[in-house]
Amino acid sequence: MLTLFGLAFLIGMRHALDPDHIAAVSNLALQDASAGRLLHHGAAWGMGHGGMLIVFGIAVTLLGGQLPPGIDSLLQLAMAAVLLGLGISTLRRAWRARNGSRGANPGGSRTMHNSFLVGLAQGLAGTATLTLMATLPHAHERSPLLFLAVFALGSLIGMLGLLAVATLPLAGRLKSAFAPRSPLHWIIGLATAAIGCNAAASQLLH
Numbered sequence: 001m002l003t004l005f006g007l008a009f010l011i012g013m014r015h016a017l018d019p020d021h022i023a024a025v026s027n028l029a030l031q032d033a034s035a036g037r038l039l040h041h042g043a044a045w046g047m048g049h050g051g052m053l054i055v056f057g058i059a060v061t062l063l064g065g066q067l068p069p070g071i072d073s074l075l076q077l078a079m080a081a082v083l084l085g086l087g088i089s090t091l092r093r094a095w096r097a098r099n100g101s102r103g104a105n106p107g108g109s110r111t112m113h114n115s116f117l118v119g120l121a122q123g124l125a126g127t128a129t130l131t132l133m134a135t136l137p138h139a140h141e142r143s144p145l146l147f148l149a150v151f152a153l154g155s156l157i158g159m160l161g162l163l164a165v166a167t168l169p170l171a172g173r174l175k176s177a178f179a180p181r182s183p184l185h186w187i188i189g190l191a192t193a194a195i196g197c198n199a200a201a202s203q204l205l206h
Contacts, residue, residue: 011151012150013158014158015154015158016157020195021155023087023195024045024082024083024122025118025159027086027090028045029041030093040112041163043156044113045115046155047119048115048117048121048123049119049122049155049156050123050156052119053123054145054149056123056124057148058145061145073203075125076199077200077203078125079125083196084193084200087190088189090185091185091190094185097179
């Protein structure tokens, strides 16, 4: 049993490193230039992501472990739209800064709220695979929800660890690195929009 849940934890940590997760949190974190705020974004995303995994896992368990046909594709398309929106929003801030307009920067609790909501959306979009994993034979048939909970905890720890490691080289320079005029906004915005477009295309052309 310990080996199974240890594996769930490690897979969860690896899951946090998926490109769409990193892209989403990066876009949101760009609005708060401090190491502490970055970790808060990671925690908010992780709680939203993990909470949705467990809630959706309960729902699928009640449905007998089966999702209605087409639901997974719709959820993936919705998540692609979220990523595209995040990327475009970041590019708009960079464009306004380039043209001398500061624009509105929500920051604070509002962006934390957004991180939580994006975590919810990404947790919902990724639940089909996780549910299958949790209901496979030998995946602790009597505790699929506990399997998901350990997986979710691994995702949270993985995201926090990634953000902590990523900020070490930028210690003391986060404010300038995250400034709207910095190339980082263009890079992250374009990469996120590209990931969103690729995810949408893969579902529409499947």
